Amino acid sequence: MAKRLKTNYESRLDAAAETIVNNDHCPIPGLVIMARRGEDVYQKAFGYADKEAGRLMTNDAQFRCFSMTKVLTTSIALMLRDQGLLELEAPVETYLPAFGRQFEVLHEAPHGEPGAFKVPYTSFMTGKTQNLSFTKTAAQNKILVKHCLSESTGIGYDMWTDFDLVYNQSLFGHQYGVAQALRRQKGLGFYSSNSIIGQNATLEEYCDAIAEAGYLTDEPGTFSYGLGALLMGRIIEVVCERVLGKHERFSRICEKKLFEPLGMSSAAFYLNDGDPRIAKIPQLYAATANEGSGPSGAIDVKPYVKCLPMVDDFPNTVTTAHFEGPRSCDSGDTGSCMTVLDYSKFYEMLLAGGCTPNGRRILKEQSVRDLAYGQFSDLDRQSKIARAFGLTGEAASFNYGWAVEAKTDKSPHCNHWSGYANNHGRLYIEEDSYILLFPQFMASTPASFPLGEPVIKEPMIAAFLSEWEY
Template sequence: MNTELCRRVQSILERGIQEQKIPGACVGIYQNQKELYFDAYGVADKETGRVMQTDALFRIFSMTKPVTAVAAMMLWEQGIMELSDPVWWYIPTFRNKLVDQDGELVPANRDITIQDLLNMTSGIPYPDRWSLSQKKMGEFYDEINQRLSTEHPVDTQEFAMRVGKDVPLLFQPGTKWAYGASADVLGAVLERVADKPLDELYRDMIFRPLGMTDTDFYIPSEKRSRLAQLYAWDNEDGGLKVEPDPHLGMTDYRKKPAFFSGGAGLISSLRDYAQFANMLAGKGFHAASGTRLIGENTWRYMTTPQLNSPQKVGLDWPQLAGYTYGNLFRVLEDPFACMTNVPAGEFGWDGWTGPYFCVSPGDQTVLIYLIQVCGGSTSDIVRRLRTAAFGCLS
């Protein structure tokens, strides 16, 4: 191990734990698909004092989206579908969609395509309270959560069909960027394209070839004790409080779900996600297993920014200053805009429950930071880790 790298990472994480920003974390750093750092800090469960281990399991939420993107690229590369295909070819309720235009519903001026789903330019929202479209999505997610423990939970196909039928778009397709449930609809499309459930599709195409034995949409009973507790910051009392499942239609992960969320549903571990991230760093090739998932030209398309200037206006999150977006990845365009020493071209994503990863393809550097604190992926700890790692490895 790089002694200075170890010292920096240890100092940053111990400070974060001392300041009670996180109870614990797992961190992996790689270059040229070789492990440079792999360790765990703190506790996985504050209430029981269970120590964080490197094989801990994490709800990775939106770090599921890059997996969905790779699966889509694989099916596209195999000639099974086109990125220009209208979504309604696979999910019929997306034909003749309506758009929420200041509370008035008007016809969409074109079909949503698979590429729109990958770029978050579809107009499909996440739940919120600001528009009719977001409120309709919120009502549907409430129903999903209410039906989780019934005999008729919402499954992947019903999810997509109902979004197509009941939830108007935020804007005309392709005109803007807005973060939403596009990847969940894409998961349903991939099921139709491949004619198999999404969990089987990911297992056959990605997890098994890369040796990802801990990644799935649920946790078998023999692994349940490895799941890290989920926390959120308590704004009233300060400190971290336990955050109960479910959220966005996720279960408590003790049983196989009906809804395989292509946008947020996976559980994974540091070792497992490192296999996936290193495959991305290798431009589609995973050295440890000798497996190529996608060709280099396909990888190049997948990691190339997709948004035009009008679409970029919606990408206004402070933590994404200097970034653009495409194919369910953020892509760094201007390091100076976000005051980072990470080279342009870095890509990756993070999750609501705190996990974060980035890949710098120029030098095949990978950073993975796994925690279970809601919103923690945008914290100062992430920025410090990135700066420390890329400063050491430059």
């Protein structure tokens, strides 16, 4: 039976979207939504791309995809595996020799623990500096290629520690901030969530710097969400160079292997000066708490650059890094930008079994199955961050660049992931359906972090699923 949406679905989805941009507690300035079920397609823009400038959101807005880049990187890795050029079980050092060293795993330590070290850590969210206590042990495992796909390299983002410090909690752990602080002590200043693609380094230099520092936030094989796909992008560069006999940037490899075959004409990593797509990039927004308000009190929504303190050591380049500055490091974990329509073409390829619109296969059927259903069996999914994200394997787990959730009595099988700006996609491969939500509302302020799920994702996903006709 053909998959359909209910009669007059458009008006009800419109109403759900309007509640997001007009939310009483946290009005989201603007977003684009695209959804499909069978032959029924919904795509609309709501609100503003730049509220202060009076620029309305449009369907052809050029969105920063952030961590929704990870699964794109994974798909190219699987293309190379399909060709017999890449081994997922191989150590990363097979392709990146700098990683053939002994790494040290950092552990959060209570103050006063015997043998503990201290390092000053400055939070980019608050601008405050405090000493973090830690211990370290020799890593027992090597970083494997599959760890890059499953974000279990032990190279986690520093911002997880910021959230713990801001909320005075122990949800993620301090080892993420310790690793960043120690890397910076060695003069390796590339590693900061606030300049996540704005660092003045090539992809090779960035990866070599991480290896040179020698610090991991977790034992390899432990879910430690961060820069795994960045390493994967560099591995892809190396593998392709071995075949071609010349170097190509990861961004160019993506163009040749994914963007061009699928007709993703807007997709890019960086935009050169004068590129007309720059004018279509929305403003990045976030939230701050009003003076004197508690965690659930009144908030202000304003441009992201006005939401964080000015800290000399942490330039806030996230808003402009796609079109200003060095534009040197093609980040496979956070670097792509494109229209929502073009991102949907990746989902369409998976729904077509790995084929382009003209029928050319770019992914083997087994690789499509791995993306949709694959779960690595020998990973540690009990880390604090895995438990915080509900990715312990009981209901969901993170494997091939995104999460997989098995079908239950209450919900269909689903693959999903989000980006830094609360952009989100869900593919229902068994149902010939998907939904893409693209705001540009950053999660990385104390007030913003709890809002993405209840204000943006949950209501719109629920509205879409309620329109399914069986």
